[in-house]
Amino acid sequence: MTGTTTTRRPGPAAAPSPAPSEPAPGRPRELLRRLAARVGPVLAVYGVLKLTGFTVFMLLLDSAGDFREKHPRFGGGAHPWDVLGSWDGWWYQQIALHGYDPALEPVPGATGMITLEGNSAAFFPLYPALMRLVTEVTGLGPYGAGMAVSVVCSFVAALGIHAVTSRLGGRRAGLVAVGLWAVWPGSGTEWAVYSESLYTALAAWACWAVATRRWAAAGVLVFAAGLTRPTAVALVAALAVAGVVAVVRRREDWRQPLAAVTIAPLGVAGYLAWVGHRMGDWGGYTKLQEGAWGHTFDWGRHSLDVLTSVPVGHFDYLFAMPMEDTIGVGVVLTVPVLTVLLIRLRPPSVLVVYTVLSYLTVMGTQQYFGNVSRYLLPLFPLFVPLALAMRRLSGPVLAAVLGTAAVASGSYAGYVLFELGVP
Numbered sequence: 236m237t238g239t240t241t242t243r244r245p246g247p248a249a250a251p252s253p254a255p256s257e258p259a260p261g262r263p264r265e266l267l268r269r270l271a272a273r274v275g276p277v278l279a280v281y282g283v284l285k286l287t288g289f290t291v292f293m294l295l296l297d298s299a300g301d302f303r304e305k306h307p308r309f310g311g312g313a314h315p316w317d318v319l320g321s322w323d324g325w326w327y328q329q330i331a332l333h334g335y336d337p338a339l340e341p342v343p344g345a346t347g348m349i350t351l352e353g354n355s356a357a358f359f360p361l362y363p364a365l366m367r368l369v370t371e372v373t374g375l376g377p378y379g380a381g382m383a384v385s386v387v388c389s390f391v392a393a394l395g396i397h398a399v400t401s402r403l404g405g406r407r408a409g410l411v412a413v414g415l416w417a418v419w420p421g422s423g424t425e426w427a428v429y430s431e432s433l434y435t436a437l438a439a440w441a442c443w444a445v446a447t448r449r450w451a452a453a454g455v456l457v458f459a460a461g462l463t464r465p466t467a468v469a470l471v472a473a474l475a476v477a478g479v480v481a482v483v484r485r486r487e488d489w490r491q492p493l494a495a496v497t498i499a500p501l502g503v504a505g506y507l508a509w510v511g512h513r514m515g516d517w518g519g520y521t522k523l524q525e526g527a528w529g530h531t532f533d534w535g536r537h538s539l540d541v542l543t544s545v546p547v548g549h550f551d552y553l554f555a556m557p558m559e560d561t562i563g564v565g566v567v568l569t570v571p572v573l574t575v576l577l578i579r580l581r582p583p584s585v586l587v588v589y590t591v592l593s594y595l596t597v598m599g600t601q602q603y604f605g606n607v608s609r610y611l612l613p614l615f616p617l618f619v620p621l622a623l624a625m626r627r628l629s630g631p632v633l634a635a636v637l638g639t640a641a642v643a644s645g646s647y648a649g650y651v652l653f654e655l656g657v658p
């Protein structure tokens with residue numbers, strides 16, 4: 236018998252062992268390109284419009300020259316840009332340099348409304364703390380550090396406003412909202428030694444975190460907002476309502492919203508408690524605001540006095556400043572209209588509650604009425620209905636509208652606020 240020979244055909248070559256995963260050669264560049272495509276238009280729109288208004292503001296200051304005759308603390312200085320560090324900016328610089336020494340110090344012999352010396356404890360700590368940090372890192376003085384923090388935060392706020400608005404109306408509407416943030420009445424404080432940009436950035440991203448159900452981030456952001464401005468109580472309440480709504484609708488496990496709501500109020504409550512402890516009076520912050528600045532919650536009596544006086548040309552009420560107050564009245568009467576339009580869009584509850592409570596808080600407080608244009612500046616949800624309406628405009632028309640508003644904002648949002656009023 237002949238033996239059978241089995242011929243073995245060679246099989247396919249063994250596949251080589253996979254090499255360790257390595258990033259694609261162009262991956263970092265691709266990520267940067269995508270990031271630039273996403274945030275570049277937002278930063279460009281805001282930057283161009285804001286720089287336009289800021290330039291006009293500086294030119295108006297220089298041409299009028301009134302700032303040269305004023306005290307550096309009260310709207311004066313050697314250069315036009317020095318005005319941006321006056322008023323509240325002076326206090327923030329003092330805190331960044333020297334810290335706090337909370338006290339209720341009577342004005343000798345005072346019997347009128349102002350009975351206490353001004354004290355830095357009236358100004359919340361996060362913004363001056365960031366100023367101090369920037370000073371330590373960069374070597375900038377308190378003025379330069381304050382401007383750096385405000386400018387950077389204004390762009391962060393623009394990104395947050397875009398993120399919230401684009402969820403409701405698309406990227407084009409988001410860009411329009413960013414443009415409105417740049418030219419809104421009171422926007423002169425966005426690039427100044429003031430805390431509006433920081434607070435708005437925190438509020439916008441907190442609302443975005445709530446809308447996207449990132450509860451931990453929302454709680455931390457609201458906590459930080461509470462270390463920036465006392466009006467953060469409205470943001471705390473808005474977060475709480477949103478948490479309840481999410482749990483009732485069974486979209487969330489109750490533990491995450493509860494944790495966020497527990498963390499959120501600790502910023503504002505903690506600072507007020509610390510001030511009260513240092514002053515030896517748990518109501519010390521409120522007494523300081525009332526006795527040193529004439530700010531007190533009066534359930535809207537002062538606001539009603541202004542709203543019934545300005546339309547008939549009377550300016551005999553408390554803290555009257557005709558030009559600034561006239562703009563303030565226009566802003567105050569616009570807010571309810573925009574709020575109704577916002578509600579009709581059925582946005583996340585956090586936006587509505589935050590807007591309504593912030594508005595009521597400002598209107599219910601006796602203070603310099605003309606300042607409502609900056610006190611209401613952080614109410615970015617008001618931009619949403621306008622942005623959704625304006626997104627239908629063509630590019631050239633939008634550029635003309637927002638560009639004209641940017642030029643005009645140098646006056647109504649900058650010069651009027653800092654030189655014809657008390658920001």
